[in-house]
Amino acid sequence: MKALYINCTLKKSPRKSHTQGLMDISQNIMKQEGVTYNTIRFVDREIPVGVQPDMTKEGYTKDEWPSIHREIMESDIFIIGTPLWLGEKSSIAQKLIERLYSMSGKYNEKGQYIYYGKVGGCIITGNEDGAKHGAMGILYSLQHVGFTIPPQADSAWLGEVGPGASYLDKTSGGPENDFTNRNTTILTYNMIHMARMLNENNGYPAKGNAAKAWKEEGKRWAFQKMHNS
Amino acid sequence: MKALYINCTLKKSPRKSHTQGLMDISQNIMKQEGVTYNTIRFVDREIPVGVQPDMTKEGYTKDEWPSIHREIMESDIFIIGTPLWLGEKSSIAQKLIERLYSMSGKYNEKGQYIYYGKVGGCIITGNEDGAKHGAMGILYSLQHVGFTIPPQADSAWLGEVGPGASYLDKTSGGPENDFTNRNTTILTYNMIHMARMLNENNGYPAKGNAAKAWKEEGKRWAFQKMHNS
Amino acid sequence: MKALYINCTLKKSPRKSHTQGLMDISQNIMKQEGVTYNTIRFVDREIPVGVQPDMTKEGYTKDEWPSIHREIMESDIFIIGTPLWLGEKSSIAQKLIERLYSMSGKYNEKGQYIYYGKVGGCIITGNEDGAKHGAMGILYSLQHVGFTIPPQADSAWLGEVGPGASYLDKTSGGPENDFTNRNTTILTYNMIHMARMLNENNGYPAKGNAAKAWKEEGKRWAFQKMHNS
Amino acid sequence: MKALYINCTLKKSPRKSHTQGLMDISQNIMKQEGVTYNTIRFVDREIPVGVQPDMTKEGYTKDEWPSIHREIMESDIFIIGTPLWLGEKSSIAQKLIERLYSMSGKYNEKGQYIYYGKVGGCIITGNEDGAKHGAMGILYSLQHVGFTIPPQADSAWLGEVGPGASYLDKTSGGPENDFTNRNTTILTYNMIHMARMLNENNGYPAKGNAAKAWKEEGKRWAFQKMHNS
Numbered sequence: 001m002k003a004l005y006i007n008c009t010l011k012k013s014p015r016k017s018h019t020q021g022l023m024d025i026s027q028n029i030m031k032q033e034g035v036t037y038n039t040i041r042f043v044d045r046e047i048p049v050g051v052q053p054d055m056t057k058e059g060y061t062k063d064e065w066p067s068i069h070r071e072i073m074e075s076d077i078f079i080i081g082t083p084l085w086l087g088e089k090s091s092i093a094q095k096l097i098e099r100l101y102s103m104s105g106k107y108n109e110k111g112q113y114i115y116y117g118k119v120g121g122c123i124i125t126g127n128e129d130g131a132k133h134g135a136m137g138i139l140y141s142l143q144h145v146g147f148t149i150p151p152q153a154d155s156a157w158l159g160e161v162g163p164g165a166s167y168l169d170k171t172s173g174g175p176e177n178d179f180t181n182r183n184t185t186i187l188t189y190n191m192i193h194m195a196r197m198l199n200e201n202n203g204y205p206a207k208g209n210a211a212k213a214w215k216e217e218g219k220r221w222a223f224q225k226m227h228n229s
Numbered sequence: 230m231k232a233l234y235i236n237c238t239l240k241k242s243p244r245k246s247h248t249q250g251l252m253d254i255s256q257n258i259m260k261q262e263g264v265t266y267n268t269i270r271f272v273d274r275e276i277p278v279g280v281q282p283d284m285t286k287e288g289y290t291k292d293e294w295p296s297i298h299r300e301i302m303e304s305d306i307f308i309i310g311t312p313l314w315l316g317e318k319s320s321i322a323q324k325l326i327e328r329l330y331s332m333s334g335k336y337n338e339k340g341q342y343i344y345y346g347k348v349g350g351c352i353i354t355g356n357e358d359g360a361k362h363g364a365m366g367i368l369y370s371l372q373h374v375g376f377t378i379p380p381q382a383d384s385a386w387l388g389e390v391g392p393g394a395s396y397l398d399k400t401s402g403g404p405e406n407d408f409t410n411r412n413t414t415i416l417t418y419n420m421i422h423m424a425r426m427l428n429e430n431n432g433y434p435a436k437g438n439a440a441k442a443w444k445e446e447g448k449r450w451a452f453q454k455m456h457n458s
Numbered sequence: 459m460k461a462l463y464i465n466c467t468l469k470k471s472p473r474k475s476h477t478q479g480l481m482d483i484s485q486n487i488m489k490q491e492g493v494t495y496n497t498i499r500f501v502d503r504e505i506p507v508g509v510q511p512d513m514t515k516e517g518y519t520k521d522e523w524p525s526i527h528r529e530i531m532e533s534d535i536f537i538i539g540t541p542l543w544l545g546e547k548s549s550i551a552q553k554l555i556e557r558l559y560s561m562s563g564k565y566n567e568k569g570q571y572i573y574y575g576k577v578g579g580c581i582i583t584g585n586e587d588g589a590k591h592g593a594m595g596i597l598y599s600l601q602h603v604g605f606t607i608p609p610q611a612d613s614a615w616l617g618e619v620g621p622g623a624s625y626l627d628k629t630s631g632g633p634e635n636d637f638t639n640r641n642t643t644i645l646t647y648n649m650i651h652m653a654r655m656l657n658e659n660n661g662y663p664a665k666g667n668a669a670k671a672w673k674e675e676g677k678r679w680a681f682q683k684m685h686n687s
Numbered sequence: 688m689k690a691l692y693i694n695c696t697l698k699k700s701p702r703k704s705h706t707q708g709l710m711d712i713s714q715n716i717m718k719q720e721g722v723t724y725n726t727i728r729f730v731d732r733e734i735p736v737g738v739q740p741d742m743t744k745e746g747y748t749k750d751e752w753p754s755i756h757r758e759i760m761e762s763d764i765f766i767i768g769t770p771l772w773l774g775e776k777s778s779i780a781q782k783l784i785e786r787l788y789s790m791s792g793k794y795n796e797k798g799q800y801i802y803y804g805k806v807g808g809c810i811i812t813g814n815e816d817g818a819k820h821g822a823m824g825i826l827y828s829l830q831h832v833g834f835t836i837p838p839q840a841d842s843a844w845l846g847e848v849g850p851g852a853s854y855l856d857k858t859s860g861g862p863e864n865d866f867t868n869r870n871t872t873i874l875t876y877n878m879i880h881m882a883r884m885l886n887e888n889n890g891y892p893a894k895g896n897a898a899k900a901w902k903e904e905g906k907r908w909a910f911q912k913m914h915n916s
Contacts, residue, residue: 010736010785012746024455029437032451049697049730049778059699085785086828087590091736094778098697101773116380129616132373132545133591136365139378141773143368144361148423149378151345152438154369158587158619162637168456175456179620182443185452189437194377197430208258208418209381214411222261223414226253227397227404239507239556241517272507278468278549288470315559315599316819320507320552327468327543358845361774362820370544387816387848391866408849482913487895490909574838590831594823597836601826602819606881607836609803610896612827626914633914640901643910647895652835659884666716666876667839672869680719681872684711685855685862 001195003030003037003077005123006068008093010083013044018167019081019125021175022157022184026079026123029188035077040068042092049095051102065099076195077119078147079187080138084126084158089134097141104145110203111212113146117203119195120147121187124156125167125174131156148198150190155183230424232259232266232306234352235297237322239312242273247396248310248354250404251386251413255308255352258417264306269297271321278324280331294328305424306348307376309367313355313387318363326370333374339432340441342375346432348424349376350416353385354396354403360385377427379419384412459653461488461495461535463581464526466551468541471502476625477539477583479633480615480642484537484581487646493535498526500550507553509560523557534653535577536605538596542584542616547592555599562603568661569670573604575661577653579611579645583625583632589614606656608648613641688882690717690724690764692810693755695780697770700731705854706768706812708862709844709871713766713810716875722764727755729779736782738789752786763882764806765834767825771813771845776821784828791832797890798899802833804890806882808840808874812854812861818843835885837877842870 005027009017023039030037045064048055055063072078082093106114120142124131135154143149157167157180165172174180198204206213213219234256238246252268259266274293277284284292301307311322335343349371353360364383372378386396386409394401403409427433435442442448463485467475481497488495503522506513513521530536540551564572578600582589593612601607615625615638623630632638656662664671671677692714696704710726717724732751735742742750759765769780793801807829811818822841830836844854844867852859861867885891893900900906 010738021456025452028453028455029451032453043736051697051772085738086788086831087594088781088784088824088828091778091781091785094775094781097775098772098778113380129587129590129614131619132369132587136369136545137775139372140361140365140368140383141775143378143380143382144773146380148380149368149372151342151372151375151377151433153372156587156619158616160618160631161589161614161616161635165458168458170458172458173618175454175458177619181452181454182440185443185450186438186440189450190433193433193436193438197426201426204380204419204422207422209415209422211411211415214414221414221418222258223254223410224257224261225404225410226257227250229394229397229399229401229404239509278501280468280543314509314556315602316823317552317555317595317599320549320556323546323549323552326546327549330544358816358819358843360848361816365774366546370546373544385816385848387845389847389860390818390843390845390864402847406848479914483910486911486913487909490911571838590827594827597830598819598823598826598841601836601838601840604838606838607826607830609800609830609833609835609891611830623916626916628916630916633912633916639910639912640898643901643908644896644898647908648891651891651894651896655884655888662838662877662880665880667873667880669869669873672872679872679876680716681712681868682715682719683862683868684715685708687852687855687857687859687862 001035002075003035003079004071004075005037005039005079005081006096007039007041008080008082008090008096010043010090010092013041016168019083021168022125023081023123025181025184026188029185033192035192042096049098051098053102069103076199077191079121079123081123082134084124084130084134087130087133089137093138100141100145107212110206111210112204112206113211115146117198118147119191120149121153121191126158127164127166128159128161131158148194150194152183152186152190155180155187230264231304232264232308233300233304234266234268234308234310235325236268236270237309237311237319237325239272239319239321242270245397248312250397251354252310252352254410254413255417258414262421264421271325278327280327282331298332305428306420308350308352310352311363313353313359313363316359316362318366322367329370329374336441339435340439341433341435342440344375346427347376348420349378350382350420355387356393356395357388357390360387377423379423381412381415381419384409384416459493460533461493461537462529462533463495463497463537463539464554465497465499466538466540466548466554468501468548468550471499474626477541479626480583481539481581483639483642484646487643491650493650500554507556509556511560527561534657535649537579537581539581540592542582542588542592545588545591547595551596558599558603565670568664569668570662570664571604571669575656576605577649578605578607579649582614584616585622585624586617586619589616606652608652610641610644610648613638613645688722689762690722690766691758691762692724692726692766692768693783694726694728695767695769695777695783697730697777697779700728703855706770708855709812710768710810712868712871713875716872720879722879729783736785738785740789756790763886764878766808766810768810769821771811771817771821774817774820776824780825787828787832794899797893798897799891799893800833800898804885805834806878807834807836808878811843813845814851814853815846815848818845835881837881839870839873839877842874
């Protein structure tokens with residue numbers, strides 16, 4: 001099994017990413033459980049904004065998204081890491097969501113959305129506020145484009161309200177926070193459990209959820225119109 | 230298999246619920262696929278606000294939540310329906326989320342959160358705006374307390390911006406909306422597929438996600454501290 | 459000048475409200491600056507859910523909203539206090555927003571929405587997360603129905619991530635938190651400054667914003683259609 | 688008086704921006720009311736992500752934000768336009784918010800946050816959903832960094848749920864939508880009214896809201912500690 005983490009920090013390498021600090025815990029568990037993983041720092045890559053699969057066809061000279069999309073396709077588990085600013089996920093995370101959404105016209109061999117059969121989650125760090133709000137947006141988007149969200153798929157660290165230490169700073173208490181460590185552990189194991197279950201079942205049966213068959217073949221399964229307007 | 234729908238309309242029976250109108254499509258598919266279902270109209274029940282499992286222990290004379298919780302526990306599939314006001318899920322839906330959250334100190338026999346092994350989704354109707362926002366809050370809360378969210382677990386109908394017809398009104402076009410009908414169909418089938426998968430696997434293995442074992446027995450699985458602060 | 463605070467705690471009197479604890483700071487400043495204030499604990503009152511101005515006309519036997527609405531109308535400043543559950547404002551706060559919205563068909567003597575000329579803000583407490591998210595929903599709704607939002611109209615206290623002390627608990631550090639105290643002070647003064655400015659200007663001129671004149675008299679001011687579709 | 692509009696479309700010039708289509712209505716009113724305005728298409732400019740005032744000091748070779756910030760400072764009115772993707776404001780709008788936030792350590796000559804005395808609003812277009820959610824995030828951020836939000840400061844156009852025509856497309860009905868036209872008109876006039884009021888009052892008195900005096904001089908005005916923990 002393979003996991004892909006995309007870190008949506010605003011800071012380019014080699015600057016310190018606090019979000020990576022928390023992702024380290026999850027990745028270490030993956031390693032010990034025999035799950036291969038890779039990390040992409042989205043801000044390091046040349047990725048235009050837009051909602052098309054390949055923005056070089058929209059006038060941009062370079063677009064690394066198609067190769068990142070291929071890496072997602074080769075993975076069973078997909079985890080988005082993000083910092084928080086003004087109580088919201090980063091603009092880089094929002095750009096990632098837009099690019100994920102740009103693939104929503106693609107189908108797998110069953111005619112389902114392309115990300116069916118994969119598992120999604122998020123890992124979030126911030127000084128003080130916004131982890132649940134950031135997770136709402138990320139997890140919503142992931143399930144909407146086809147990922148499965150297992151229980152407790154959001155893990156986060158936040159300090160007390162107001163400016164203060166970031167996760168990896170001395171005095172943050174972050175790496176020792178029992179609540180965050182527990183939730184990061186649970187998130188990681190549930191990603192593995194659900195990915196295994198989906199692999200064993202070869203994803204979802206094509207019944208009732210193949211958008212392609214609905215659109216192109218008029219397939220309706222047990223759907224019936226219930227009212228008139 | 231059993232499904233439970235809780236309709237969070239603000240209107241008591243027997244007033245017309247547009248949200249129920251859309252839920253009818255999902256429920257008809259359940260019936261044809263051999264899934265038993267029940268509907269609770271939350272506003273019809275006497276349910277105090279609060280974040281304790283049984284509010285009669287907090288001074289209220291009656292609380293129907295414990296019996297509703299039992300119905301959720303007997304179901305494999307749990308779907309929240311809500312209307313939208315000012316771009317937000319209803320206060321009744323928010324009260325339901327608070328009561329779901331009030332059970333987060335309970336564990337199943339594996340020591341996992343009590344809703345593990347169940348599948349969650351949402352069905353939303355509004356005049357004009359807020360379906361995705363409402364779904365963000367609902368689906369986030371469901372996964373956070375232990376439900377699994379399969380792909381495309383949010384279905385909705387909205388009219389054009391501004392005041393206008395509601396779902397069941399003549400001229401709404403809602404019941405004929407191909408996009409809404411497709412998404413409601415997909416949501417329903419994915420609820421069934423994932424519920425079956427979880428049933429066949431007897432939910433999630435207790436490894437790595439048993440909050441009780443972490444808290445009470447110091448169990449850590451492959452978790453290791455990665456940094457110091 | 460008069461200020462009205464509505465506390466949207468889930469707990470009825472006389473239980474301790476941590477949100478009231480933080481509101482005390484703001485109210486003490488009001489008192490010293492010569493602003494009269496009153497507090498309503500919304501959960502103590504008999505207020506049905508719904509989006510009509512008076513729910514006794516919809517089958518409920520009692521509705522205290524109309525009298526609360528009159529109190530808002532007699533006030534210059536309106537501040538909503540709320541706790542947070544799962545990173546969201548309380549269901550009681552959502553019910554309050556729905557009832558505020560239920561008045562959006564009413565106009566003042568200028569034909570503007572009824573809450574024009576009044577100032578709005580929010581005060582939020584939680585264990586760990588969601589203050590900005592809660593404020594987003596509250597402040598959005600207030601401006602949408604006619605209130606003016608001065609700068610830094612959101613003040614909050616949150617502890618570190620995870621379960622922990624609430625605001626008034628010993629060891630919370632809340633009442634001593636410099637960041638929260640500063641923001642609560644700034645919020646309170648900006649409410650006063652803007653309320654005074656609006657009073658001196660007799661609210662907003664009726665030009666361009668009188669929804670009633672647009673709807674009923676076809677008044678358009680300098681509006682011109684710019685495109686065709 | 689001057690107004691600045693920042694259009695946060697994902698599409699570079701000269702591609703058609705539907706959001707600009709709706710902003711045209713507001714800008715035409717500004718012109719007729721004698722308010723000078725300028726438009727910046729944020730995606731056309733070279734603006735790194737980050738939360739520092741000038742990212743050339745963080746390793747980037749170019750950063751047009753400081754000059755854009757100066758334009759905001761020379762304006763009385765600031766309006767953010769954004770499209771919606773997956774029910775959320777664009778990543779470009781989020782980047783703009785991060786850069787606005789990066790100035791939150793700056794003070795005006797009274798020691799208040801730098802954007803005090805300016806008025807903020809938003810104009811939003813989307814195919815189907817998310818206008819209120821997008822406005823929540825934008826207006827929250829604007830007031831949090833010092834802007835004043837007058838009533839009904841959010842205007843939007845959305846089509847019916849599902850894929851469909853965008854604002855400027857033939858058959859959208861957008862430019863003829865009475866609800867959107869009214870709200871855009873009201874937004875524009877309220878921006879003007881509040882900007883005039885703030886100009887006449889020379890912004891906010893420095894009493895109680897000068898963060899600099901609180902932090903650097905220990906100034907507390909009428910603030911008093913009310914509880915102990």
